[in-house]
Amino acid sequence: MTPLTWLYVPGDRPHVVDKALAAGADVVVIDLEDAVAPDRKEYARAATAERLADPQPVPVHVRLNGPGGPWAAADLAALAGLPGASGLRLPKVAGPEQIRRTAEATALPLYALLESALAIEHAYAIATAHPALRGLSLGEADLRSDLGVRADAGLDWCRSRVVVAARAAGLAPPPQSVHPDVRDLDGLAASCAHGRALGFMGRAAIHPRQLPVIARAYLPTPEEVAEAETVLKAAAAEQGALALPDGRFIDAAAVAQAQRILSMAGGA
Structure with a gap:
């Protein structure tokens, strides 16, 4: 069954990772990128590698640091072959070459995060870059900044573009990006209903309280x-x-x- 809930958790907080693994998400995503301060990157990588040295009770993906920065290569080298990792999420993918280069370094399934106008233009090329790529999704905070979009509806064309690219490439429907206000559960439910109408399937979360709202929104009534x-x-x-x-x-x-x-x- 296609996962419906993807729970992000900071890689430099092992006790929070423990809680996330027991929270009921379909996939736990250990984040080494945006949720970790620069002076905590090396610790987050080491803690994540230690955690994933053994199989985990639920699928665990790792969001690596972005390409071209000082941490991405070390992240990939440390995590690419660990038995507890079920996939790698690649941020700020702008074209197919990043997928191909990463696929040469690991046998893990890859998931591309599209976070710029250029990435949206290349969505289908990214989706078909390599058989190791198993899914697309949007990084809406960065994309909104890149486009200068203020109203949420201003991203709908990009959302539909990614849904179509995934379908055309034979990939699973993409999950929605996170709803950043963890207290706004009514807003989350309304946003999920809109995402489902656009063709998304499931959603990323940043707090366990969001998980049942997402599941209810995407499961058949x-x-x-x-x-x-x-x-x-x-x-x-x-x-x-x-x-x-x-x-x-x-x-x-x-x-x-x-x-x-x-x-x-x-x-x-």
Whole structure:
């Protein structure tokens, strides 16, 4: 089943990592980049390498430091082959070459964070850069700054571009970027509903209290499950296209969507 919740946690706070692993997230992301001050980078890397020397109870990804900086190469060298790591998240990817270079240095699955206008323009090239790349997502804080966008809706074109690029490349739907106000759970739920309408699947979080809100927003509702069951029962009783009593038309696309909904509900 596609992960719905990705919980970020600072790599220089091992006790917080302990709590994150027990918080119920589908994936825990140990962050070596934005959440760690420069004078704590080496400690965060060492603590993360020690943690991931053994398998973990849930999938753990590591967000490395950005390319071209003083820490990225050391991060990759320290973490690329550890048995407790399930994936590497690469920040500030601007083109396919970063994916290819990283894939040469590790067998771990890679996930690209697109955080600039140039990255959005190259979204499909990044998505198809190498078989090791398993997903795309947006870094909306940096992207908003790069574009000079103030209103949240100003990022919707970029969001749709990344959703389309992932689909065209055969990747899983991308998760939404974080909702930075951990107290605004109503705003988080509304934002998740909007993201789901755009084609996202799941969301990154920065606090455990956000996890159940995200899961509820992305799991099928009882009404959606009932409708999907109706569609599949009607399709099983007929050959070819047909319409339900309320006039809705059922074709292969409707059947596929119903199957996805029931698959998600069953996985939950």
